[in-house]
Amino acid sequence: MTGPDAQTVLRLEGVGRVHGRGAAEVHALHPVDLEVRAGEFLAVMGPSGSGKSTLLALAGGLDRPSTGRVLVEGAPLAGLNRAELADVRRRSVGYVFQSYNLLPALTAAENIALPRELEGVPARTARAEALAVLGELGIGELADRFPEDMSGGQQQRVAIGRALSGQRRLVLADEPTGALDSTAGEAVLEVLRARCDAGAAVVMVTHDAAHASWADRVVFLRDGRLVAEQNTAGQGTAGAVRR
Incomplete structure (x- = not known):
């Protein structure tokens, strides 16, 4: 981890998301515990349909969990009304x-x-x-x-x-380099890295291991479950993260 302090910016406590009921029930995300601190760059990887975008939407208050709770800078999002939630997203969260x-x-x-x-x-x-x-x-x-x-x-x-x-204290990025060539993608990653070094927390969904190597830590999802976690150098070294 890098950054000026170790303040927790994002905390997920047993956060899960279920769509439908009965025979139609689908676990988009099984209960996950996750913490991201100020100055930390977290990458989320996994195959298509593994729950990456669901996790990001829950972290940003764009969707509500079926179980558990999400806290941004210590404030539980479930306790906020619609106007208060919109204010948190406007002032503290970049999506x-x-x-x-x-x-x-x-x-x-x-x-x-x-x-x-x-x-x-x-x-x-x-x-x-x-x-x-x-x-x-x-x-x-x-x-x-x-x-x-x-x-x-x-x-x-x-x-x-x-x-x-x-x-922005928390930046949530869903495949931010997906439509970019390698040069533009590297420039974006440099900017995200700089935001972390200035004290923000960044959570980035990516399918690219070389891009994930810019992060301090990588978590892996599969079938809606958090199955592995790996610390990295956070230096943008291609190939530093392996599935």
Whole structure:
């Protein structure tokens, strides 16, 4: 683990998710205990359908567990009403979706700035932050471009920028390098690594072992169960993580 302290940012206590009932019951995630601390980069790996995205959705409060509880910075999400939960997601949690979820009527900079403006940050400050994170991701030239005028990889980096803008204590990234070439993917991983080194907690779902080697720790899911865990150097060394 790296980072300035050992404060727990995310804790899952016996968290499981069941869909359906009776003969149609499906365990998307069997009860999992997991803790991610400030300054820690955690990678989640496993085959398709293993429960990776379910785990991430539960961790970010986008879905509610069937069993157990999720705590973000010590606060149990189950105890929050809808408005309070939305406030936690806006202020503390940055979420990178596989589908990008960019608003088509807004430019790249506006997509990134909007969540910050909803927090009460002045528009000029939010735009300055958006421009800074776009530059950090190497796509500053996209600031005033609309999603329809971007490639899939460019949209993905804008979505990552939206998740990283502001002081996010927890960043949840679902295959953040999936639509990127190797050079752009490495640049994104460097930014995520830097966020950890500055004190954030990052949880990244990935199928790529070389990308997982950027993490401090890797957990492996199979059939909705956490089956293995491995510490890594967190240095981005290809091949450092093996299934």
